[in-house]
Amino acid sequence: MFITRPLTLFFISVTALILQGCALTSHPVTTTAMGKPSSSAEMERLIDQPGPIQFEAIDSAHWSVTLAGLLNLDSPAAKEAGLKDRDEPIQVYAYLLKHPQHGNFLADTGVSKKLLDDPRKEGVNWLIQKVMHIDKIEIKKSTGEIVQSVDGKLNGIFFTHLHLDHISGMPDIASNVPLYIGATESNESSFKNLFVRGATDQLLQGKQALQEWHFQPDPQGKFAGIVDVFEDGSVFAISVPGHTQGSTAFLIRTTHGPVLLTGDTCHTRWGWDHTVEPGDFTADHVRNLQSLKHMKELVARHPQIEVHLGHQHF
């Protein structure tokens, strides 16, 4: 009796944990005071006018991962094309945004050399190393080099989402740099989080609290929400749930025209061209596909937009 009861309670707790999963990270979260809720009408009124942001897309690392993760191979288009699972070459990007008044920002973080040199020290255990095939990551420009290129002057990081390959530059990010994420990105419960929570927590350890964008419903109903980040119409954060609950795209009015960062709502060129959402790496396929369609419709209305996909060149 004394042995079986605690054991029963233990198994009930473990089963409950597996069924419910857990939040992605226990890192503190707040709502940001930065930016103001906007609308697709306001964003689209400005999109085609030249903007003030100096923009650079950086290939931080080359990598290869399973195509079944990157693309829904069960989609009618993928079946028709006869696509089979294979290793697919991809890139890990960081994007540098220089605002003339507000300073330098990164969108996503690239890959830190420290993470590859000693993954365990950064919280990436052997299981994640194996599942992620971390041995296949080849750094082209490390996060450290990117930060050095702006003399260490970073005013914030805009995350498209918090999957490990998007926070893999955190070991090179100073502890005073503000971090911005989509609403509910960090506390959505999932079974998969049981495996990555430790690494996510460790990569964020000692860093600033995560600040969620204050999204409100888009009056035109084209997106789940839009925030005018600097309140000057230069950068818009767009809520595109599906790949993760808090997935965020960015529309940036650069000195050479409008740029759209899709994040992992679309990983691949084939996925964009054929309107097929990611595969196993995505949490909610229906919502992911919907968000992808909304972005393609935006680009169809404004063909000048330069599209940057999650992991492949456009």
Ligand SMILES: [Zn+2]
């Ligand atoms: Zn990714």
